[in-house]
Amino acid sequence: MDIKEQIKQFIIVELAGQPGLALGNDDDLLLSGLVDSLGVVRLIGFLEEQTGVNIPPGEITIENFGTVNAMAAYLGAKVVSG
Amino acid sequence: MIYLLPQAVDQSADKYPDHEAMRFNGQGITYAELARRTDKLARLLSVQGVRKGDRVGIYLNKSLESAVAIYGIMKAGAAYVPLDPLAPISRLKLVIEDCGIRHIVSHPPKAKSIQELISECPGLECVVGLALTETSVRSVTWEAVNSLPSGSAPALNLMEHDLAYIMYTSGSTGKPKGMMHTHYSGLSYAKMAADVYGVTHQDRLSNHSPLHFDMSTFDYFSGPLCGATTIIIPEAYTKLPASLSKLVQDERMTIWYSVPFALIQMLLNGVMAERDWSALRWVLFGGEPFTPKHLRALMQRLPQTRFSNVYGPAEVNQCTFYHVPPQPEDKDEQVPIGRVWANSEGLVVDENDQPVQPGEVGELLVRTPTMMRGYWGRPDLTERGFYRRKTLGYLEDIFYRTGDLVQELPDGELLFLGRKDRQVKIRGYRVELDEVETALSRHPQVDENATYALPLADGNAVIEAVVILKPGAAVTAMELKGHLATHLPPYAVPEKILLMSDFPRTTSGKIDRRALKEQALVALDGAGG
Numbered sequence: 010m011d012i013k014e015q016i017k018q019f020i021i022v023e024l025a026g027q028p029g030l031a032l033g034n035d036d037d038l039l040l041s042g043l044v045d046s047l048g049v050v051r052l053i054g055f056l057e058e059q060t061g062v063n064i065p066p067g068e069i070t071i072e073n074f075g076t077v078n079a080m081a082a083y084l085g086a087k088v089v090s091g
Numbered sequence: 092m093i094y095l096l097p098q099a100v101d102q103s104a105d106k107y108p109d110h111e112a113m114r115f116n117g118q119g120i121t122y123a124e125l126a127r128r129t130d131k132l133a134r135l136l137s138v139q140g141v142r143k144g145d146r147v148g149i150y151l152n153k154s155l156e157s158a159v160a161i162y163g164i165m166k167a168g169a170a171y172v173p174l175d176p177l178a179p180i181s182r183l184k185l186v187i188e189d190c191g192i193r194h195i196v197s198h199p200p201k202a203k204s205i206q207e208l209i210s211e212c213p214g215l216e217c218v219v220g221l222a223l224t225e226t227s228v229r230s231v232t233w234e235a236v237n238s239l240p241s242g243s244a245p246a247l248n249l250m251e252h253d254l255a256y257i258m259y260t261s262g263s264t265g266k267p268k269g270m271m272h273t274h275y276s277g278l279s280y281a282k283m284a285a286d287v288y289g290v291t292h293q294d295r296l297s298n299h300s301p302l303h304f305d306m307s308t309f310d311y312f313s314g315p316l317c318g319a320t321t322i323i324i325p326e327a328y329t330k331l332p333a334s335l336s337k338l339v340q341d342e343r344m345t346i347w348y349s350v351p352f353a354l355i356q357m358l359l360n361g362v363m364a365e366r367d368w369s370a371l372r373w374v375l376f377g378g379e380p381f382t383p384k385h386l387r388a389l390m391q392r393l394p395q396t397r398f399s400n401v402y403g404p405a406e407v408n409q410c411t412f413y414h415v416p417p418q419p420e421d422k423d424e425q426v427p428i429g430r431v432w433a434n435s436e437g438l439v440v441d442e443n444d445q446p447v448q449p450g451e452v453g454e455l456l457v458r459t460p461t462m463m464r465g466y467w468g469r470p471d472l473t474e475r476g477f478y479r480r481k482t483l484g485y486l487e488d489i490f491y492r493t494g495d496l497v498q499e500l501p502d503g504e505l506l507f508l509g510r511k512d513r514q515v516k517i518r519g520y521r522v523e524l525d526e527v528e529t530a531l532s533r534h535p536q537v538d539e540n541a542t543y544a545l546p547l548a549d550g551n552a553v554i555e556a557v558v559i560l561k562p563g564a565a566v567t568a569m570e571l572k573g574h575l576a577t578h579l580p581p582y583a584v585p586e587k588i589l590l591m592s593d594f595p596r597t598t599s600g601k602i603d604r605r606a607l608k609e610q611a612l613v614a615l616d617g618a619g620g
Contacts, residue, residue, distance in 0.1 A: 022569075026572040026573045027576065036119070039331070040325075045330060046352070046518070048330075049330050049331065054486075066333055066359075066360040067333050067365065068333070069332075071327050071328065071334045073330055
């Protein structure tokens with residue numbers, strides 16, 4: 010499963026508890042209520058575990074975490090730059 | 092003379108026409124523009140059938156339109172009713188039908204939910220803010236409202252004791268209850284808060300709270316009363332502390348007001364060392380206790396900023412404050428909620444409404460001009476919520492029963508100790524645990540259930556539920572969470588649901604919630620929480 014699918018599965022199953030929910034790669038996750046403040050913390054933990062990337066607090070911003078696509082781009086750049 | 096809330100906007104439009112009243116996502120609206128747009132919305136609502144005393148829903152994500160909606164509705168003589176944009180449709184339906192909302196002010200991002208609301212609520216007649224098709228419900232877009240010719244709001248014979256807004260909160264029976272506030276109670280609060288915190292037109296206030304949360308009234312009422320600028324913080328920022336702390340810096344906010352949770356998040360994860368908050372002169376926090384060690388750390392980081400603990404159930408807006416002095420390193424007690432503020436009276440009473448001795452624990456009763464009139468359509472709850480003291484032979488002083496247990500310290504400050512009932516606070520939001528249990532019991536496969544709140548090390552609390560299923564039932568805990576998500580606001584859905592075969596019981600056979608909570612706390616400790 011690619012990272013975008015993994016993120017979506019985590020959000021709809023683990024955070025929202027609504028496995029059948031449709032979620033778009035460009036949906037505004039933080040406006041929707043699917044991900045609240047504690048959800049962000051859990052999501053970061055999940056991403057760090059899955060990718061081995063360290064995500065410092067200063068980079069947990071709207072630009073990097075507003076949508077599934079933004080997260081995938083951010084993580085992709087982190088992996089490339091090591 | 093100002094005696095109605097919208098007069099605050101019109102007065103500031105006269106004094107500071109080109110000054111920004113509200114800002115959102117880098118865009119602003121001046122006082123002159125806010126006055127014009129609210130006049131137009133009021134006229135439009137009037138043409139669409141809104142009459143004095145009506146209730147009009149606001150169903151908006153945070154936006155500049157929030158301010159236009161609040162003041163436009165009040166200028167039309169109606170009370171605004173904030174509808175939580177994140178609440179499930181079934182819950183909004185309860186609110187809409189409870190207070191007979193026929194008109195809603197919204198915007199295009201809520202189009203899908205509006206369609207669902209329309210099919211669930213046959214009483215809806217008109218939606219302002221987006222275009223609807225294939226329905227008999229009338230609709231008017233914001234473009235159409237804004238392109239109306241300029242002109243004043245409808246002339247109405249409004250008085251200060253007329254309704255201004257109704258805010259709904261968790262009710263223990265499973266049905267939300269609506270607190271009816273008037274222009275008098277709202278404006279009394281706005282004036283008092285402006286006075287206590289010395290708000291001026293040069294201030295830049297944070298609006299962190301959503302509209303359906305009573306803390307928003309400081310940002311939306313006291314701001315315009317003083318001609319200040321209120322920065323409406325987009326929802327996304329409230330979840331990302333590093334972005335939020337940058338917004339405080341970039342918008343040069345001078346007064347911050349939120350639940351402690353938001354501040355703790357910024358303290359711990361908001362890269363504060365990289366931020367310049369030198370414009371910030373006052374931090375107000377309330378809604379729940381602030382973990383002492385985090386409060387101390389934040390105060391040490393912001394030595395030029397004053398800190399105040401703000402207390403008051405939404406029924407009275409606010410009624411006490413405590414200006415927090417520097418906190419010594421070795422002190423880990425809660426800071427007090429302070430004293431009952433000016434033009435108000437507080438009583439600390441026992442079970443029989445008799446004043447307790449100074450220093451003894453009792454319930455706080457408050458008499459204040461910032462108090463609501465009652466709960467919409469609920470004379471029973473209203474009567475229970477008030478304490479009436481005979482005065483002048485045959486008249487009454489009316490106090491609100493806060494349900495909060497307090498203790499007067501030797502220096503006269505009040506200390507908050509907890510609740511008389513089963514209400515808990517989750518990130519500042521009031522949740523009646525009985526309401527969560529009622530919602531769980533509505534699931535056809537649930538036999539018995541119990542809920543309790545667990546305190547976390549970071550000062551937050553989470554709700555947990557335990558459930559006994561009916562024989563042969565096969566529903567999972569996750570499915571039960573999904574069921575609750577369709578009936579309760581997100582903050583009221585338990586973090587964890589545990590399926591059990593039996594509960595600890597008291598000798599009379601009742602569920603022993605205390606024992607359940609203790610078991611859960613042991614489990615939490617074991618998990619390193």
